[in-house]
Amino acid sequence: MPAARGGDAQKTGPTLEQVAARAGVGRGTASRVINGSPRVSERTRAAVQAAVAELGYVPNRAARALAAGSMDAIALVVPEQENRLFAEPYFSEILRGVSAELADTDKQLLLTLIRDERSRDRFTQYAAAHRVDGVLLVSVHADDPLPDLLRDVGMPAVLSGRRSPAEHVPYVDSDNLLGAQLAVEHLIGRGRRKVATITGPLDMYAARCRLAGYHEALTAAGRTGHEPGARAAAAPAHRPAAAPGGRLVAEADFTEEGGHRAMRELLERDPEVDAVFCASDVMAAGARLALRESGRDVPRDVALVGFDDSAVARHMDPPLTTVKQPIEEMGRAMVRMLLGLMGTESTPRGAPAPDGERPQLVLPTELIRRGSS
Amino acid sequence: MPAARGGDAQKTGPTLEQVAARAGVGRGTASRVINGSPRVSERTRAAVQAAVAELGYVPNRAARALAAGSMDAIALVVPEQENRLFAEPYFSEILRGVSAELADTDKQLLLTLIRDERSRDRFTQYAAAHRVDGVLLVSVHADDPLPDLLRDVGMPAVLSGRRSPAEHVPYVDSDNLLGAQLAVEHLIGRGRRKVATITGPLDMYAARCRLAGYHEALTAAGRTGHEPGARAAAAPAHRPAAAPGGRLVAEADFTEEGGHRAMRELLERDPEVDAVFCASDVMAAGARLALRESGRDVPRDVALVGFDDSAVARHMDPPLTTVKQPIEEMGRAMVRMLLGLMGTESTPRGAPAPDGERPQLVLPTELIRRGSS
DNA sequence: CCCCTATGTGGGAGCGCTCCCATGCATGCG
């Protein structure tokens, strides 16, 4: 343990006290200027700001945190396993957005990887002790108790992606349904007749939305029998078994192997498939392999569309048409939302919450056209 | 700004004082137990630990930091542009390693993206004010002043990768030279006659090492008579004389486009090239494209080897043989090294530094054989 | 026998900051 007390070379930088002295004002006044309180005269403000600049003053976070009871930090929590799965652009782009939005806030970003029960408990305890002011949760599983735990201890939290259609914890999501719809409409527009889909695990809400988008696009195109109209996100799982009117659905698990297997299954069920919408780029890569093995050319014989616009998509041969989510913006929005929640949180008595941001947000998706379709 | 003072619902958890009272000891003693000081009797220790468990005590970081003068946190600094370049497994694996190693230390991991001059200065100031205890720098450019700035203000720092052969700032690197050598030896071993290389920007030390590995492997093969003559190509022998066989070197910039261009150039210079060692997987992807355009089959006509073992490598067709670095372990090692430095740092007077870890470390690389060779 | 060291312990003194109360000083009005 470092011993920092006895006049070490630890130049800890100037203190508020010194700034105040330099500016010829009191500590309180200097503090007011630094925290942008309006109740300071213009003269004084200028004097203090000058002193700050001259001394290169940087507030001591620890002291501030201790005195104010807030930690001026938010945690970004990433489940370890997902780290690998979502590795692609998702994580780093979320990070970029979060970091960018936080840059002007001078809150710290604390990164926590949760790899097992133990670290989960540890973090929960940490949060319960209010060691951070808010939490961002990335790619949470439907059965993850963490969001509710945080809620119980009054820790503001924002999810990236809903866990269910009735998500009650604040979240930022992307429009999976519309994205999928765009993709399938695109395939139909290119003259494809038999459009299949490879879904993610259907116990995940995002996967269900993408499947719903597939169905809606086909229904809209009037290709099939009569699906009871605008069956939105809330629609309960569609039974692949009962796929009406030439719908070809295979469930996979967002992995490449899963996509490979699903594609083979689809080809077996209907060799005349001429287009496939995959609910992730990685699965599309697997499907691509299966198509190659079966001697089919992409896009001539079968058109392929993915989801995510990850690096894999750009590097496939041919490059993969895919649905892009505004991931960086999602990160930014999560931070804005969290800051909003944090502002509200600490005024339990019916204060006029500055609700600049709704507690839930769905951002648009976009089709990126490439060679595979 | 939240007002946390007046008896809010902010359950800040039990304090040391309360723990001490519960255990029937003084504050100082409780503190000693919690920080693992040896000068406590076994009875007392047990009592305090019991109290901690019963109360669910979690030390308040802010208070601890303020009192101890250390922040119990280290920063991981990532240059924004690199974030994209290294996106692949590199960043997330470093992160995993760092996080894993930090888990037992209960130091916080603070993530800082540096995107421009302004944020760089901001961070420098932050570090200078000792708001973190140490800094991990990922993928630093050769001309980045940050490492030296940190050094000047006495902030311990560890680099991932040297900036030059004479790097004086502590670092953890991987054995680029040997990795490259393995790759090229492998190609030669597979009976390839004309092995070319596409390098990274040669003002980067890692790129230079990989090129050196290429040369050494060819030289060694020449010495053992492994390589049958045919000294046709007028390749500039950068290295010691007597280059056995022609060397084919093209410089690129670690990008896919660069790899593409370099490969075309190589094919033009010598159409009989039958193997290429690329200093990164991404460049290999570019080279792959150029080879396809020229009607060459991989690996039949030209064998390809990359470097990094990134996702791209696995998703190429055929999957890319590549050189893998122990990235996660590098992250762990960086943390261990940094912790060591931090321990030393605060005892300037010739204390017996616990040098468990050298201030520089080079980890081994490994060849991953796949279909492309 | 007493002094001196070794060891465990209690608690004072801050760390640098924010909050808030008390103060000073103009201004407005009755």
Place this chain on the structure above:
DNA sequence: CGCATGCATGGGAGCGCTCCCACATAGGGG
């Protein structure tokens, strides 16, 4: 002309912790 009202200001009181000094108690020499 006096007093309420406003606002800018100074500085005390902690926030929860670590450091360290002082104090006990317990030995081992001289």
